[in-house]
Amino acid sequence: MAKKLNRDRNTEEAVKVILDNVAETGDEALQTYTEKFDGESVSNFRLEAERIEAAYAAADPKLVESLNVMATRLNAWHEQELPSDIELVEANVTRRQRFVPVDSVGIYVPGGAASYPSTVLMNAIPARVAGVKRIVMVTPITGLTKEVLTAAKIAGVDEIYTVGGAQAIAALTFGTETIQPVDLIVGPGNRFVAEAKRQVYGIVGIDSVAGPSEVVIIADDSAHPDRIAADLLAQAEHDADAVCIAFVPTREMKEAVDAELERRLSQLPREEIARAAMKNGGVIVLPLSEAVNQANRLAPEHLELAVRDPLELAKSIRHAGMIFLGHETPETLGDYVAGTNHVLPTSGTARFASGLSARTFLRSQTMLEANAAGLAELAEAAKTVARVEGLEAHAQAIEVRESL
Structure with missing residues (x-):
């Protein structure tokens, strides 16, 4: 949410060295960094088509079905986002504007302990809908799960490289002997990936420099404490730096939510991460009007309106990445199968930025004829x-x- 710029100078310098090395020595630098950071020796970063097909064939049928539901709904939504061309004839002068997709996109998919097939679909499908011809995926070799490869198969992404970190962003930007450069880079990553995207912006386009996940919940007396607690923890388990805040109307509701949080925390597999994240926010007693003011000031990535008339209250919301209306609309729906995109502005940037869409991958070209x-x-x-x-x-x- 809205925070002061606080760049990590050590990270900044480390990333600059990586970018320079990859720009100068290409695949050699990628091999060095893959051995150093991932503990793997890789001579050919391009993933064979057979690996993708084998992963898809071995995937859990229920997962394949769920990812196909997700893909179908994302396709339908992003097709509606495509803008129409414009033509205006006035005073014997014709003005036209058309929308043209970028030629190539690189998608970064994080590795590590978790697997993120949803990241593949959320980034690749709007690019495909926009008409991007070349979609490249990079992911650390440690993140090369059959679930991620299954999502790539469903999204139609077959150019995949097993390289991660800032070095992957460098390869997508400058190109190497193996990897051709792209025009736009999208997708989440750790602080090194985010810093690399910040530094290469201007040479290539980027979606955003994403920060930790965020949720703000505004509740009235019709809200359910157990649902508030569950939705807070759905964000808290992402990252110890996540920010999770609920504004509730009474001390009694705060106590009920706090008790439910403690009960649920003790049962979570990622309890330590979620518990650390909850220290960044918590449950705060505020009147509804002041809660709205605070939400607009924070401009959160996700804003849940757990109130009687959420659509009416939404009229007062100016700054939020995405608004979830009512008691039956958990943020988790948006993360996965609702059909809207879960790549949203963080760190208060919802004041001026929008979430990922088909339009992210388009450029407008204006034409003039007199x-x-x-x-x-x-x-x-x-x-x-x-x-x-x-x-x-x-x-x-x-x-x-x-x-x-």
């Missing part, structure tokens, strides 16, 4: 402004056409 009559009608105004700005050649570029 005939002689249109030029004549606008010439005097154009020359006047050009000469006020001291740009005589601009004015003369109009006049040379008037004299014909």
Whole structure:
């Protein structure tokens, strides 16, 4: 949520060294860093198609079915996001705007202890819907699970490289002997991946520099303490740095939520992580109007409105990555199978940024066409402004056409 810029200078410098090394020595640097950070010796980073097919064939049928549900719903949603081209004819001048997909996208999928097939679908499907021709996936060799590869198969991603960390971002940016560079990089990662994306922005595009996961819940007296606690912990188990806050109307509800949190925490497999995250937020007693003010100030990634009339209250929300309306809409639905995208702005950036969409992968191109009559009608105004700005050649570029 809204925080002061607090860059880790050690991380910043370490990432810069990695980026420079990969830019200079390509695959050699990737091999060195893979051995150093992942403890694996890799000579060929491109994953064979047979590995993808084998993983898909070995996947749990229930998972395949669930991922297909997710993919179908994401496709339907992102197709609705595609903008229409524009054409406006006025005063013998035609203005047009069209939307063109980027040529290539790199998707970063985190590795480590967990497996994230949902990350593959959430990033690849809107890119595919937008019309991106080349979609590349990079993931640490430690994250190469059959679940992730199954999601890649479903999303139609077959160019996969077993490289992770800042070095993967460098490879996608500068290219190596094995990996051709891309135009846009998307996907979450640890602080080294996030810092690498920040440093290469401008050479390539990026979706965002993502921070830890966040949820704010605004409750009234109709809310259920057990549901509030469960939804807080659904975010808290992501990361010890996650921020999880519930605004409740009474001391009695706070005590009930706190008790339920403790009961549920003791049963969670990721109890230590979730318990650490809950120290970053907690349950706070506030009147509804003040809770709304605080939510707008925080601009959270996820905002749940656990109130009687959530749609009415949503009219007062200006800043949130995504709003979840009512008691039956847990944030978990948005994470997986609702069909909306779970890649959302964090760290208060919902004040000016939007979540990942098909539009993320599009560029607008504007076109202008004038005939002689249109030029004549606008010439005097154009020359006047050009000469006020001291740009005589601009004015003369109009006049040379008037004299014909």
